[in-house]
Amino acid sequence: MYINGNWVTPASTFAVFNPANGEQIGTVADGDREAARAAIAAAAEAFPAWSRSSAYERSARLYRAHGLMLERSASLAELMTREQGKPLKAARNEVKYAADFLLWFAEEAKRVYGETIPSARSDQRFLVQKCPVGVVAAITPWNYPISMLTRKLAPALAAGCTIVLKPAEATPLCAVAVFEILHEVGFPAGVVNLVTAADPAPIGEEFCTNPLVRKITFTGSTAVGKKIAGDSAPQLKRLSMELGGHAPFIVFDDADPVHAAKGVALVKFLNTGQACISPNRIFVQRSLLPAFLETLRQRIEALRAGDGMDPANAIGPLVNQAAVEKVDRQVRDALDHGAILHAGGARLLDNGLDKGHFYAPTLLSNVSPRMRVYREETFGPVAPVIAFDDEQEVLAMANDTSYGLAAYVYTRDLSRAVRAFEGLQFGIIGINDINPTSAAAPFGGMKESGLGREGAREGLEEYLETKLGGFSI
Ligand code: NAD
Secondary structure, X not given: OEEOOEEOOOOOEEEEEOOOOOXXXXXXXXXXXXXXXXXXXXXXXXHHHHHHOOHHHHHXXXXXXXXXXXXXXXXXXXXXXXXXXXXXXHHHHHHHHHHHHHHHHHHHXXXXXXXXXXXXXXXXXXXXXXXXOOEEEEEOOOOOOOHHHHHHHHHHHHHOOEEEEEOOOOOHHHHHHHHHHHHHHOOOOOXXXXXXXXXXXXXXXXXXXXXXXXXXXEEOOHHHHHHHHHHHHHHOXXXXXXXXXXXXXXXXXXXXXXXXXHXXXXXXXXXXXXXXXXXXEEEEEHHHHHXXXXXXXXXXXXXXXXXXXXXXXXXXXXXXHHHHHHHHHHHHHHHHOOOEEEEOOXXXXXXOXXXXXXXXXXXXXXXXXXXXXXXXXXXXXXXXXXXXXXXXXXXXXXXXXXEEOEEEEEOOOHHHHHHHHHHOOOOEXXXXXXXXXXXXXXXXXEEOOEEOOEOHHHHHHOOEEEEEEEEEO
16 A cells, blocks of 8 residues: 555555466555545645645646656556456557546646636625645546546646545556556655555445545446445535446448447457446347348457457456356346347356456347346446337437446438437447547546546546635725
């Protein structure tokens, strides 16, 4: 753990395993509630000086962190592949994306502008200033174990907040590597703090109930997000929540079915489907179905699963055995209710894959609302295809979910694209685009997919309070 500018030797540790082969790759500190309390106290003590430092000083440190992260990108990517499982090429892309947040907010730190507002009284002046919210507690997931950290750390630090971060128990080594960079950059003691723990619950309780914490930023499942929102409600802490998704991917009959199927194959199986913006319901207009399914099936059959360190492998393992079982349950349930299997549909056990948590990339058609896969977030390599007949119907089906994170639309009709963009109740919409994300663009969901946005100008606002001064002169 990293508390108050020091690496803290823990009383106990827990082991970290490679999900591709089950091998132990390291141990980390097993922090308890006491450790979280100490880290929060350090962050609170560091806050007054850090919040008064100039934006230029904060920016300079973020620039330096960006430089160090890029210098280390090869070793960070390898660590990520061994700890989280994604193929090395995807891990390199993630490190670059993670560094982008450090750079973006190094720049934005200098653009926290206030405002003067004309008063109705000639002897009065209104001045609006933005100030940091205070101590931030951050909780991050395992699926993007470096970029989800910098997406919170960079704007919090740019705004002048101090921070305590608890990473996911499956990927603490990536978090330690990020904090080694922050330590080298030389943030003042207490400004950044890391608490790793095998059991997240006591740390979460401390974050929610400690009055020194003014904001909680959380990325993870909707269930845990709701618990944190509830537990922190008595103190009305500021919240940012990046939660689950159930993205529709809509292919209209004026689109090229081959191009659209290639797009689905690329985005659906990224990170083995373990992404909150992964397409979960693929709606294809009926006349395109045969060409679309055939292209997607061919693409899926060409995806090789295995250890991400081997560049021939495009599909890494799932995070753990429970994830494999969840995916398999959804597939069995769909087949029991009349889905048609075109590819995959089982665990992968041959050639040593039984030592890891592998599931075959799977293509299902004839999927209907009676199936769990239609309703539940999968977080795995399953592409469920649903036929539709008209635009109104498909927009209603796409919106028929409590989630509202990402959606994708393929069409060559501009008017239809605008109608779909305006009609879909989702925070991020890709129109003929499978990667609508960037450090410069606001990321976040509507409905039960979350609160607030990360990245972009909006990402900095999440860490700022608005203060009004009324001056009588
Ligand atoms: P999770 O909610 O189980 O875990 C996320 C984090 O919460 C981890 O750090 C975990 O240790 C912590 N946590 C778990 N129980 C806790 C508790 N009681 N108190 C405090 N912290 C607790 O989610 P997961 O399985 O790790 O991640 C998958 C989920 O995250 C999916 O639903 C996915 O859609 C979502 N996700 C969302 C985004 C986004 O930006 N919207 C990004 C990545 C992942």
